[in-house]
Amino acid sequence: MALLEIRNVTRRFGDFVAVDGVSLSIGAGEFFTLLGPSGCGKTTLLRMIAGFDAPDGGAILLDGQDMTGVPPEARDIHTVFQSYALFPHMTVADNIAFPLRMAKCPPGEIPARVEEALDDVSLPGMGKRFPNELSGGQRQRVAVARALINRPKLLLLDEPLAALDAKLRERMQLELITLQKEIGITFVYVTHDQEEALALSHRIAVMNKGKVEQLDEPAKIYGFPKNRFVADFIGECNLFDCTVAAHDAGGLDLAIEGLGKVRSAGAENVVQGAKGTLALRPEKVAIGRELNAADCVNRFHGKVFDYLYTGDVTLYIVEVEGGQRVEVMLPNNAVGRSSKFFEPGDAVQIGWRDDAGHYLHD
Amino acid sequence: MARRSWILWAMAALGYAFLYVPLIIVIVYSFNDSRLNAEWVGFTWHWYEVLLKDEQMLTAAWNSLIIGVSASAVATVLGTMAGYAMYRFKLRLLPVLVLMPIAIPEILMGVSLLIFFVMLNVTLGMLSITLAHIAFCIGFVAIVVRSRLTGMDESLTEAARDLGATHWQAFRLITLPLIMPGIIAGALMAFTLSIDDFVITFFTAGVDATTLPLQIYSMIKIAVTPEVNAVSTLLMLVTLILIVIASRLSPGALRGE
């Protein structure tokens, strides 16, 4: 049985539907992420799980129990807030002890448990400090320690890494993964950062305009986006409007304006003449002066229109003979080469395998 | 640029001088060994001695103290409630009632309370003054408390609830300690306002009760005497101490932010 069951939950603010009939089921021990742009309803959903907001329709069940009308303090769910919400007038130790005191834990046990919790987040001996004496990363760890100390069934994390710089964020991501594995508590994580979501989660729900667009494992979300929104939101992606020219057991022939005929892997329920989108990740497109025919079914001549050098990779924009522009990503890993291969105006050939692209129904 | 900022500083220095020189003159003359506030004759404590023997003045000071303490105590409780209510809930009437007494000319509140007390057959005196002072102090306390609350991260109380605290526990353990400096600052402000108030007291005092400002008024109405300088100096000292404490506790509070 699922630990957290969200059944057809809806939340309206006046005319605005923040969460629109969302159903999710999250299993025990899972690291689950709600991913989406700001205003997609992910934070509203999180606040309803925590109990700060109530659904207008539907139900939220924790361990099979309906949470309707249960106040936040009575739910076995804790939250790590985006601002961390550490109580500024209490020491780190008092902050961490707060949930124990609220739960009427015997006072004698508290210091040992607080010290243990500080060890868990590698902040030993920091108990006497006040929150304003800590760095951003330390505050984040205290917030996590505080939320985990009395082992809730579920931990909610509301963009907990948003306030940290890029380097620290990466380290905290690793720490969160390790911590979650060790204690085995279910995490529900909210973020708008797709890389973070891909790196951390067992499963991701991509949300947009109050609805779940796709619910899958990170690799599936990235490799097989269900629709245009997901393909566009997660990573870089070429999106070509196309028409199905023919289909057979081996795959599809797609007609794309400005590009021509493209062979693509098959999809279910395709009919001839259907309109759709071809999603093609730039890193799956090969580029060269002349490509080897065996590798790529789809090959096009064109010239480099512009490029974007980003250190580890270079993103080329290639204008093919038909006029369509295609983004191509090339790793800068060739030894002894200068960092870029092609200049704007260079004649090149690009190509990709038939299973590189991904046909999406409209 | 440098030249222009020099002019700006000079103008600002003049502004500060305009604010402070008159008060310094009052203080200096309180130590002048002369009946007239004119030439400097010599240093003396004489006027402070006169002050301490002036029965009327001492009674007035005592009355001011009693009114100030009781008015600020009640106004702090009611003002804190009002400030919290204005922060926490969407209210229409309360913010208007809280801010109006501060916004309109004081004399209007003075005369309307005069009519009110007389109609209710409340004898004008200590009680009517105190009730009037509470009414105009509530607003000041409420503003300070609300500004303190607005500066507070709202997720703090949510975090407390999330970690198992009830509404009341979250208020007692998180909100109250965090806004306490604002409440104390508000209380000190209310006390100072009450001690200093002249206009509203003037209309609600009747014939029997005299406060320090009323006593000062009746003295300077007749003649300028260095005894007034002495009492003014002491009053300024008390106010200064209270206000410095209040501003330490709640920076920005006195600016009505």
Add this chain to the structure above:
Amino acid sequence: MNARAQKWLVSGPPLVYLLFFFAIPTLIMVVASFRFPGDYDPLAPIFGTGNPDEVAGLTLESYQRFFADPIYLELFLKSFLYATATTLLCLLLAYPLALMIARSPKRYRDILVLLVILPFWSNFLIRVYAWMIILGEQSVFAKGFNGFLGLFGLDPMPLLFTPLAVLIGLVYVHLPFMVLPLYANLEKHDPALLDAAQDLGAPAWQRFWRITFPLSLPGVYAGAALVFIPALGIFAIPDLLGGTDGILIGNLIKQQFLEARDWPFGGVLSMVLTAAAIGFAGIAAWFARRQRV
């Protein structure tokens, strides 16, 4: 405990207190302005007037009296002029002060602001009294000033108990009310705006006139309202610093309530003062709202 009960529990007590000791007295004053003065009391009893000719005991008599004699409207006009002059002078003095504080290093700002507020927290009467000393006939300052006039062969002139003394007192007492909102506004200005203007070729004066001043207008309106409204109703300053003909509308109100004991007429004057104050606050708010910054 539900949210509704909580709301009333917290907001109820202050609400009741202010209704009782602010709203109701104000309403009574409104009613009183439509009443007759009593034969022996300043106000005829509101219930059971015993005079069947009166419609519910209400009359416009006091309002008619106010508008019949131009002396009252003139007094209002005079108070209006004093308040306007006070507001303008305060603006002139407060602007450099506020600007200097806003442009000084952050760590000094709080103390500089506190220095502006401190005199405001000293007793109002003491601040007026200080000017009685300075402008008094025997004061060093007045003697020096008249000696200076003497150098040009001019007759000595009295300073205390003149319109000038009243104006000085009004400006002195209300100055902090202008400095604070101005400062609060100026402090928020992005210094990059001035750098940008300079970068684009604006000289110092243009930078002030085209960037700083227009952006500070909401502060100016707020300060104007905070100075003008209390200045309009003041009675103690003309009482102490003004001459025998120096009275303003506040003095007349005080006189009606405490000396003439004609409460309905005092009520009328108070109503007109209230209307003027609310009207001015409304105008200031309207101007401030039109400003989209």
